[in-house]
Amino acid sequence: MKILFWVNIFPAFSETFIxxxxxxxxxxxxxxxxxxxxxxxxxxxxxKKFEKYNLLAKKVDIxxxxxxxxxxxxxxxGIGINSLFKGHLKYYIKSLNQKKYGSNAKTLKLFFQxxxxxxxKINIIHAHFGPNGINALAIKRIGLPVxxxxxxxxxxxxxxxxxxxxxxxxxxxxxxxxxxxxEYNYNYLLKFGANKNTILKLSNGVNVDFxxxxxxxxxLGGIKMLTVARLVEEKSLDxxxxxxxxxxxxxxxxxxxxxxxGEGNQRSELQELINxxxxxxxxxxIGAKNSFEVRDLMIESDLFLLSSNSEALPTVLxxxxxxxxxxxxxxVGSVKNIVKGGSVVEPSDYIAFSSEIFELIExxxxxxxxxxxxxxxxxxxxxxxxxxxxxxxxxxx
Numbered sequence: 001m002k003i004l005f006w007v008n009i010f011p012a013f014s015e016t017f018i019x020x021x022x023x024x025x026x027x028x029x030x031x032x033x034x035x036x037x038x039x040x041x042x043x044x045x046x047x048k049k050f051e052k053y054n055l056l057a058k059k060v061d062i063x064x065x066x067x068x069x070x071x072x073x074x075x076x077x078g079i080g081i082n083s084l085f086k087g088h089l090k091y092y093i094k095s096l097n098q099k100k101y102g103s104n105a106k107t108l109k110l111f112f113q114x115x116x117x118x119x120x121k122i123n124i125i126h127a128h129f130g131p132n133g134i135n136a137l138a139i140k141r142i143g144l145p146v147x148x149x150x151x152x153x154x155x156x157x158x159x160x161x162x163x164x165x166x167x168x169x170x171x172x173x174x175x176x177x178x179x180x181x182x183e184y185n186y187n188y189l190l191k192f193g194a195n196k197n198t199i200l201k202l203s204n205g206v207n208v209d210f211x212x213x214x215x216x217x218x219x220l221g222g223i224k225m226l227t228v229a230r231l232v233e234e235k236s237l238d239x240x241x242x243x244x245x246x247x248x249x250x251x252x253x254x255x256x257x258x259x260x261x262g263e264g265n266q267r268s269e270l271q272e273l274i275n276x277x278x279x280x281x282x283x284x285x286i287g288a289k290n291s292f293e294v295r296d297l298m299i300e301s302d303l304f305l306l307s308s309n310s311e312a313l314p315t316v317l318x319x320x321x322x323x324x325x326x327x328x329x330x331x332v333g334s335v336k337n338i339v340k341g342g343s344v345v346e347p348s349d350y351i352a353f354s355s356e357i358f359e360l361i362e363x364x365x366x367x368x369x370x371x372x373x374x375x376x377x378x379x380x381x382x383x384x385x386x387x388x389x390x391x392x393x394x395x396x397x
Contacts, residue, residue: 001395002031002120006127006136009038010059011046013263013288014230017204017315018128019046023053024205024388033120034059037132048290060120064112072108079115088118094142101138110138122146124395130156133171133178140174147395151179151202154312154333157188165192172198177394182313182334200394204315205384210291211322213299213371222255223361226301226325228294228316229308231264231285236330236348238273239307243354245277250358258283259301261294298323302367303360308332309347318382321374326367328356338382341374 003025007018022032036059047055064075076092083089095101095110104110117125117139125140125148127133133150140148150171160168165188172178172194179202180186189199225244229235237260244258260270260283267285274283289297298304304320304327311333318338320327327342329335330353336344343360345352360367 001123002033003124003126003395004117004120004122005032005034006125006132007034007036008129008132009042010034010036011041011043011055013043013046013290015128016046016291019050019055020205020207020384021388021391022055022058023050024207024384025391026053028388028392030392032058033122035062037135043288045288045290049292060116062112062116064115065109072112076108076111079111086118091118091142091144095138100141104138110142113139114142114144117144117146124149126151129153130159130168130171133175134167137171137174141170147176148174149177149179149200149394150175151181152185152189152312153181154310157185157312158310160188160192165189165194168192168194179394183337184334185312202390202394203382203387204313204318205387206315206318206322206378206382207384208322208379208382211295211298211319213324213375215299222257223303224301225256225258225303225305225357226261226297226320227259227305227307228261228289228297228320229306230262231260231266231270233266234308234310235262235264236307236309237266237270239309239330239348239350239353240305241270241273241277241279241283242350243307243357244283245279246351246354247357247361248277248279248282254361256282258305259297260285261287261289261297263288294319295323298325301325303328303357304342305353305357306330306335307347307350307353308335311335313338318378322378322382324371324375326360326370327374328353328360338377339374340377341370341372 011019064072080092083092091114095114096105098105101110125136125146127136127150130152136148177198177200178194179200180189181204274280304325306329308330313334321341327339329339329344330347331344332347343356345356
């Protein structure tokens with residue numbers, strides 16, 4: 001089985017769940033290629049210590065797309081003549097229908113995409129995020145013998161909410177399946193008009209052997225708090241920072257540190273907020289880190305905080321609980337369904353967020369049991385090996 005992953009960027013610190021899914025499939029002896037909308041190599045640190053999988057070599061460029069118009073036409077003529085002997089000419093002719101496929105037909109983009117699929121004998125196109133499913137849809141509509149699956153995550157659901165899912169109607173009609181990573185996504189996909197029989201439930205998975213605490217949970221001494229998130233508006237990191245400022249006011253002698261891992265366009269704004277509260281000694285923005293560094297920070301921490309105002313199913317909460325971190329998150333998306341080792345409060349309320357941090361600190365004796373509960377839940381429901389076996393079954397159905 002040969003699978004083409006169609007993604008926005010690769011690799012990326014914020015999308016390691018795609019990397020991990022690819023790696024898990026490779027471990028199951030699947031053949032993988034990766035097509036990225038962004039041609040340049042992105043955040044190479046996201047592949048650090050995964051070099052044995054040679055993932056960059058699996059990232060492909062489709063020949064012909066970047067040629068001049070004259071060269072594209074000559075190349076297309078050669079492919080068309082060659083296709084006469086292989087019985088593929090009908091697909092190429094359909095790809096030139098500008099009325100149906102617009103600029104993708106006019107520029108021969110679709111023509112060369114079809115050539116790539118046929119030449120590489122792709123069996124499955126697995127798009128991550130709804131818009132990439134739409135981009136791949138024309139290949140399916142033309143009639144190529146390939147299956148098309150799309151995993152919906154977060155921003156693509158928000159796009160659908162804006163126009164009640166109309167942008168996805170064609171995708172739902174022609175797809176072999178759309179993957180829902182959470183109940184939140186599942187309910188919205190139904191509202192958007194997806195057929196119940198084509199919505200396939202498949203959560204993001206976690207390597208529970210990798211994300212594993214080596215030492216027991218600390219219940220004494222200084223408290224180490226951690227967040228791993230993009231520094232962007234939807235993560236509402238200002239809520240967590242304001243909450244910590246209240247904790248400091250309430251318990252000035254409390255020994256703690258709060259580490260925030262990630263990068264984004266709000267970094268300067270958040271640093272100014274930290275400075276304004278006089279918390280630069282206690283709260284550190286340390287930038288993006290690779291998975292090994294994140295795992296090590298998790299197993300050295302006590303509390304994991306996620307104060308988002310919008311989520312679907314954040315994989316980082318699965319990773320944190322796998323590392324036996326006690327979690328405090330906000331009630332957005334399907335977060336309430338997956339937080340078993342900790343607490344959930346309403347979003348955009350730093351007073352409530354602060355009060356719950358304080359409650360968790362006051363009940364430290366419960367941390368070990370909360371940590372074990374969270375870990376057992378992840379092992380049972382979000383083990384990446386189990387999720388990958390389900391994925392392969394969906395591919396083969």
